[in-house]
Amino acid sequence: MTDQSPAQFPDKFQDLVSPEKKAFAALGLVLKDGTPQVTPMWFDYDGTHFIFNTARGRVKDRIMHRHPSVAFAIQDPQNPYRYVQVRGRVVEETEEGAYEQICKLNQKYQGNPNYPRNKGEQRVTYRVLAERFTSMG
Numbered sequence: 001m002t003d004q005s006p007a008q009f010p011d012k013f014q015d016l017v018s019p020e021k022k023a024f025a026a027l028g029l030v031l032k033d034g035t036p037q038v039t040p041m042w043f044d045y046d047g048t049h050f051i052f053n054t055a056r057g058r059v060k061d062r063i064m065h066r067h068p069s070v071a072f073a074i075q076d077p078q079n080p081y082r083y084v085q086v087r088g089r090v091v092e093e094t095e096e097g098a099y100e101q102i103c104k105l106n107q108k109y110q111g112n113p114n115y116p117r118n119k120g121e122q123r124v125t126y127r128v129l130a131e132r133f134t135s136m137g
Contacts, residue, residue, distance in 0.1 A: 007130045009045075013084045016074045017045035022109055025072040025086075027052065029063040037063070041072070042105040049127040050086065053102045056095070056122040064090050064126050082137025088130040098123035 009017065016023045025043045030036060039060055044051040050072075054060045064070065068090035076082040099115070102123050106115040 007088075007133055009130065010084065010133055010135050013074075013082075013135055016076060016084060017050075019108055021077070023074050023077055025050070025052075025074050027060065027070065027072045029060065029070060030067065031059075031063065042109050043072075043074075044101070044105060044108075049091070049129055050088070051101065052126045052128065053098060053105060053123060054126070055118075056124055061124055065093060070128055076137065079137060083135065085134045086128075086130050087132040088128045090126050091129045092127040093124060095122055095124050098125045101125050 015021055024040045026038050027041045028036060028038045037059060041052055041060075052060070052064075069087075070090065071085065071087045073083050073085045099117070103113045103115045107113040
């Protein structure tokens with residue numbers, strides 16, 4: 001998968017992707033049978049990519065691995081009428097550093113860097129390049 005120039009994240013909503021804001025992303029995917037599936041997700045943003053973390057074999061993992069187009073909305077926890085919708089595509093999938101990344105997310109959202117290790121679970125990260133933003137609020 002190769003990167004192209006990302007869409008510009010709207011300045012007015014930068015706080016929603018800051019490490020201090022505990023905003024969730026509602027990740028929307030499409031199942032094999034064509035039905036939608038939405039999951040609230042922890043996420044990170046490195047200024048170019050949105051980073052999601054899940055475990056191998058979960059529905060999110062299987063769908064993003066098979067079909068790299070994604071959409072998600074990031075809603076302001078203090079004002080539910082203020083949000084950003086993102087459409088993009090997965091440009092990287094890796095297990096390398098995935099456990100460390102979920103620990104970083106656990107620190108952000110739970111205030112503790114020690115994410116529990118589940119026996120037999122392999123973490124994986126997906127980097128998403130945004131292609132389009134729409135917003136409200």
